[in-house]
Amino acid sequence: MVEILRMRNPVQHYAWGSREVLARLQGRPVPSPEPEAELWVGGHPSAPSVLERDGREEPLEGLPFLLKILAIDAPLSIQVHPSPEQAEAGFEREQRAGIPLDDPRRNYKDRSAKPETVVALTGVDLLTGVQPAERLRATAGRLRLDWLREVAGGQGPVLPAVLGMDDDDARAAVAATVAAARGADPEDPVAGLVRYVHERHPEDRGLLVAVCMQHVRLTPGQSLHTPAGQLHAYLSGTAIEVMSSSDNVLRAGLTGKHVDVAELLGVLAEEQAEPEVVEPAADELGRRVYPLWDERLSLTAYELVPGRAVPVELRGTTVLLCAGERAVVRGADREWELGGGESLLHRGGAAAVELTGDARLFAVSCP
The missing domain is CATH 2.60.120.10 (Jelly Rolls)
Known part of the structure; x- marks a missing residue:
């Protein structure tokens, strides 16, 4: 049996979404009444697409992937996703602890990993992985950032050192970084990143993590895959995303949601992969x-x-x-x-x- 059915797809309203992109794409009035961040196409239980069959509507179930259109108007949270084994263990651990699935403190909403691949529809700016120590030291010298010089010059990994700062030190480091960015060369890429992030997430200590990450810009048609354990965040642009149908996210900052540093460091891959941008050639039919x-x-x-x-x-x-x-x-x-x-x-x-x-x-x- 073969069937081809129309779908009706939900829009997710997150604070980082655009009031123009999805509304314009769907031919609705611009600006939209509230930010529209993602169009979901799939069977995720929290917001499944609806199938139209013989004048009836039914929710889609059982699709092993989730397809999205992302409309990014502000930085998403800096985050990492677990491996299948980590997701299974984490889910069972939180089940035994009696943490409800809808509890904001819950890290693992299901037993699945959440690998994802993004394809740029417009220019897309994103952060992924961690810069080499020598580049971080160069940034520290150029912007005169003592906290960055210290973490980049140490013997241990950079991210645990940044995430492990106490609150007072982190606040001081954020203030110093913002001040340095405001006085820096307007063309300095790290200073520009700091100004952009701080404008949308003022005083968020995730800014320090963002400074340490690799900044990548995708042009339309280019793609990037994010494996389990890879730190990443999208900054701006419009993209297609294909991912496993999972809700498991560990956050490191740039968010008002739950941040569990210890669990994130347990999921974080020891080696952060170098970004590998993929741009397949089009055949004669496009x-x-x-x-x-x-x-x-x-x-x-x-x-x-x-x-x-x-x-x-x-x-x-x-x-x-x-x-x-x-x-x-x-x-x-x-x-x-x-x-x-x-x-x-x-x-x-x-x-x-x-x-x-x-x-x-x-x-x-x-x-």
């Missing part, structure tokens, strides 16, 4: 295939242009998401028109379709 963390999953981006039809064979379970003005999915006996942010779910045997329109269309498939 297709780009992006690697994901699981070889059973696939992510394909289609750059649709007027007058060019792209044949596609849908297999297994596939979500098609339109990230542009208009896309048409034409099957043997039916066609579906998709506007920005609209999607289809295919399930069952193989189905040959043809894609046309003027949009970027993303397809995520699993067996």
